[in-house]
Amino acid sequence: MTGTIIIAGLGPGADDMITPEVRNAINSATDIIGYIPYVARIAPRAGLSLHPSDNTEELDRAAHAFELAANGHRVVIVSSGDPGVFAMAAAVFEVLETASEAYKAIDIQVLPGITAMLAAAAACGAPLGHDFCCINLSDNLKPFSLIEKRVSLALEGDFAMAFYNPRSKSRPHGFEKILALLQARTSPDQLIIFARAVSTKAQEITITSIAEAQPDMADMRTVVIVGAKATRTIETPDRRYIFTPRSSPSQ
Amino acid sequence: MTGTIIIAGLGPGADDMITPEVRNAINSATDIIGYIPYVARIAPRAGLSLHPSDNTEELDRAAHAFELAANGHRVVIVSSGDPGVFAMAAAVFEVLETASEAYKAIDIQVLPGITAMLAAAAACGAPLGHDFCCINLSDNLKPFSLIEKRVSLALEGDFAMAFYNPRSKSRPHGFEKILALLQARTSPDQLIIFARAVSTKAQEITITSIAEAQPDMADMRTVVIVGAKATRTIETPDRRYIFTPRSSPSQ
Numbered sequence: 001m002t003g004t005i006i007i008a009g010l011g012p013g014a015d016d017m018i019t020p021e022v023r024n025a026i027n028s029a030t031d032i033i034g035y036i037p038y039v040a041r042i043a044p045r046a047g048l049s050l051h052p053s054d055n056t057e058e059l060d061r062a063a064h065a066f067e068l069a070a071n072g073h074r075v076v077i078v079s080s081g082d083p084g085v086f087a088m089a090a091a092v093f094e095v096l097e098t099a100s101e102a103y104k105a106i107d108i109q110v111l112p113g114i115t116a117m118l119a120a121a122a123a124c125g126a127p128l129g130h131d132f133c134c135i136n137l138s139d140n141l142k143p144f145s146l147i148e149k150r151v152s153l154a155l156e157g158d159f160a161m162a163f164y165n166p167r168s169k170s171r172p173h174g175f176e177k178i179l180a181l182l183q184a185r186t187s188p189d190q191l192i193i194f195a196r197a198v199s200t201k202a203q204e205i206t207i208t209s210i211a212e213a214q215p216d217m218a219d220m221r222t223v224v225i226v227g228a229k230a231t232r233t234i235e236t237p238d239r240r241y242i243f244t245p246r247s248s249p250s251q
Numbered sequence: 252m253t254g255t256i257i258i259a260g261l262g263p264g265a266d267d268m269i270t271p272e273v274r275n276a277i278n279s280a281t282d283i284i285g286y287i288p289y290v291a292r293i294a295p296r297a298g299l300s301l302h303p304s305d306n307t308e309e310l311d312r313a314a315h316a317f318e319l320a321a322n323g324h325r326v327v328i329v330s331s332g333d334p335g336v337f338a339m340a341a342a343v344f345e346v347l348e349t350a351s352e353a354y355k356a357i358d359i360q361v362l363p364g365i366t367a368m369l370a371a372a373a374a375c376g377a378p379l380g381h382d383f384c385c386i387n388l389s390d391n392l393k394p395f396s397l398i399e400k401r402v403s404l405a406l407e408g409d410f411a412m413a414f415y416n417p418r419s420k421s422r423p424h425g426f427e428k429i430l431a432l433l434q435a436r437t438s439p440d441q442l443i444i445f446a447r448a449v450s451t452k453a454q455e456i457t458i459t460s461i462a463e464a465q466p467d468m469a470d471m472r473t474v475v476i477v478g479a480k481a482t483r484t485i486e487t488p489d490r491r492y493i494f495t496p497r498s499s500p501s502q
Contacts, residue, residue, distance in 0.1 A: 112369045
């Protein structure tokens, strides 16, 4: 009997942001596949095999899922956030594209999750309340020039932006260049948000101006949100909110 | 005693896409405020007042929430999808900005939800698996020329795109123009997805080429996803998936 593959989003970190749909899929699974820290979020139980693997092994991980499902297993591949946003869903379809007919008979479902940029936005207000772009700053799978081009175009259109994977130990300089591009092209008080480990105990949110932003404010656990021109803050006695109004004047 | 305002995302329609965090907020509320069809999703119970209101009354709705919370109520404003994406969160902060000091003492929390574009993407594969833009096609609060400009820039950057509020009875012609722009600027076989009433019993998903797309494929319950150049489909014996690969060649 053929098994199934479900690619499920665990949300950004908090257990109470995992949808019941995803929770049910995990409870019915025989096998959980994913990057080590995401599989670590799944409670072990009898009848469930956990298969943690290292980062950058997306295609191997997808191939493993097909192999298990072809043997009748109910496989759940877990991603942080939403599996369709710079995560495992696209990798699974890349493997499916050239797979055998046997693998093509396996039912694949993608279950959405709360993606990091939306959890980060909610944690500080509504900075993505108007049109926005979502850009992966990793140049592992695309030329850096394309990232620069997209950021430039987004600035030209006055989109807010969310940056995933802004900076890692192996890629320390890309974000420096992008920040320099933002500093050269925006007014000094345009706002930027560094949201780290959103919805976990380690959550840290920094709202600052693009002029004052420093490259080391971002790491791999950070999602960066760049405000549009109209993005602004509100101070209350207890908090500081940031939002982008719904309306945009004529340009 | 001062009350609280929570702006919560109900997700696109399916009850099992509502996060436990949002469910708990609803269970602890004294008042639910929102657009009629969203409030209709909340089960009545003793001690809970439901305040449905018509569309286009976002600012009145937000003001009502502050009034109730200032009188000690635990108010939950419900939005479909995610409250931070073209929904109630920004409207609440617009009202807060010019509110009295009493209102500024009210604690406001935004709880994220599964936004329509991510549920739609998951339902058909992973079309947003690479960089993308999210654009509200309604020109109620911005000039139509700005929408055209942003779509043009997104095409130039080969972003995938998600369009919210593509077409309504009062705005039948905007989407026609945007579709004509896409048809003029993309190759005829570039893909587009019309995802209507995602995750509900009325869900309908149409994957077609931009050349064959028709304006009346979209209405107010539709989210439209425009593929990037590399977006493609996979046919299996049972299904047709659509995805955008994670990698992008040099341009």
